[in-house]
Amino acid sequence: MSLTQILGANLLSPIPLAFALGIFARIIKSELQLPKDIYAGISLYLLFALGLQGGVELHHAKLATIAMPAAVTLLLGCITPVTTYFALRRLGRFSVSDAAGIAAHYGSVSAVTFIAATTFTKGQGAEPEGFMPTLLTLLESPGIHIALAIGALNVKTSTRPTREVLHEVLTARTMILLVGGLIVGALMNENQWKVIEPFYETKGPIFRGALCLFMLEMGILAGARFSDLKKVGAFLLAFGVLMPILHGALGVWLGSMAGLSAGGATVLGAMAASASYIAAPPAVRLTLPDANPTLYLTSALAITFPFNIMFGIPLYYEIARRLAHH
Amino acid sequence: MKTTTLTLVTIVAEEVLARELTALVRDEGATGFTLTECRGEGSRELRSQGMPGGNTRLEVIASDEVADRIVARLAEHYFASYAVIAWLSPVSVVRGDKYLRPGPTG
Numbered sequence: 193m194s195l196t197q198i199l200g201a202n203l204l205s206p207i208p209l210a211f212a213l214g215i216f217a218r219i220i221k222s223e224l225q226l227p228k229d230i231y232a233g234i235s236l237y238l239l240f241a242l243g244l245q246g247g248v249e250l251h252h253a254k255l256a257t258i259a260m261p262a263a264v265t266l267l268l269g270c271i272t273p274v275t276t277y278f279a280l281r282r283l284g285r286f287s288v289s290d291a292a293g294i295a296a297h298y299g300s301v302s303a304v305t306f307i308a309a310t311t312f313t314k315g316q317g318a319e320p321e322g323f324m325p326t327l328l329t330l331l332e333s334p335g336i337h338i339a340l341a342i343g344a345l346n347v348k349t350s351t352r353p354t355r356e357v358l359h360e361v362l363t364a365r366t367m368i369l370l371v372g373g374l375i376v377g378a379l380m381n382e383n384q385w386k387v388i389e390p391f392y393e394t395k396g397p398i399f400r401g402a403l404c405l406f407m408l409e410m411g412i413l414a415g416a417r418f419s420d421l422k423k424v425g426a427f428l429l430a431f432g433v434l435m436p437i438l439h440g441a442l443g444v445w446l447g448s449m450a451g452l453s454a455g456g457a458t459v460l461g462a463m464a465a466s467a468s469y470i471a472a473p474p475a476v477r478l479t480l481p482d483a484n485p486t487l488y489l490t491s492a493l494a495i496t497f498p499f500n501i502m503f504g505i506p507l508y509y510e511i512a513r514r515l516a517h518h
Numbered sequence: 519m520k521t522t523t524l525t526l527v528t529i530v531a532e533e534v535l536a537r538e539l540t541a542l543v544r545d546e547g548a549t550g551f552t553l554t555e556c557r558g559e560g561s562r563e564l565r566s567q568g569m570p571g572g573n574t575r576l577e578v579i580a581s582d583e584v585a586d587r588i589v590a591r592l593a594e595h596y597f598a599s600y601a602v603i604a605w606l607s608p609v610s611v612v613r614g615d616k617y618l619r620p621g622p623t624g
Contacts, residue, residue, distance in 0.1 A: 474534045481599030 214411020226409040243373015249322025260450035269334035273299030292343030293483030299335020300468030309462035318455035417494035432495025440465030461508035467492035522614025525585035
């Protein structure tokens, strides 16, 4: 399949379509909205399922096969906040707080983008490695801390001790569900997993169906920020698309070098390209109070996230396929 | 019934501050508090464009001194950078001792 065919197939698959429906509903000012608790419940289910399945796979994986991918993941976690920060400071002339705030978002990872990339590659028949959720947890926190540290070194930040920020990021529900799920999954024996597998199987109908509903709400959330797009300026608009392409390509390349399959490298690329909008915003708001929330929330949620879901993931897959052929 | 006049401190702030503010009021000598989720808009433009989640309303009944210290800390650390408002009002309560921590600070 050519890139355009893959792009077309992706756009007409349930996840981007549900997402687009959410955006559309918001644009026409529909009152449609997932009840807050259902949204929280679905996100809990998705993350826990991801962790569990990753844990079950981790049980079988050899340390040697994970070591290199884990190392490049940590490397990515250190690179992406720095490149983001300097691009925004030097080229975009953003203030230290704003640049560091946005860098914390782009250095961290969006779990939903990860899930969408996993689902996409599985659909293309390029099954990513089972231990990918482990890499997701590795990429979650270094970026936030590096970016906040850059900010703290350069401007007067709030008086919160680093220990508190660290505690907040490490005990966030995303981390507990993912890391906890990984541990529970790894400890479980095969027969016990078989009993609950139909419910948690990330390739299964329940997981994918729940993901569609979740993407509908993500579309509504992203759509709600579209009116802010004109406030953030042309630079950030371009940045929100170009930075993920750069980070995505880097992630795919490093992933391939580390021995990941085309599917795995695609997912790693999508992770590197994504911007967090769950863990990062409160951490940034509390640590860098002078950073403007409109800038980091709009770029992460209304620009980069839709770009990755619609176009980015198929693009990273294409890069991964080409690298695999060489 | 015998009532005592104390001060009710009401703070409305962005939700992200909830944990810090409850620690702050405890730290300044409040014996308890009530926290409610709420919604609203204010003068600060950041709020309406701002963070996911709503506002949080924190109510504390305390002595005048404790109430003053709470508002002073708010002014020092939060008013400049966050969407926060706070006000004081006199209230008549029964069982007045309940709201006062024993010791020199009242």
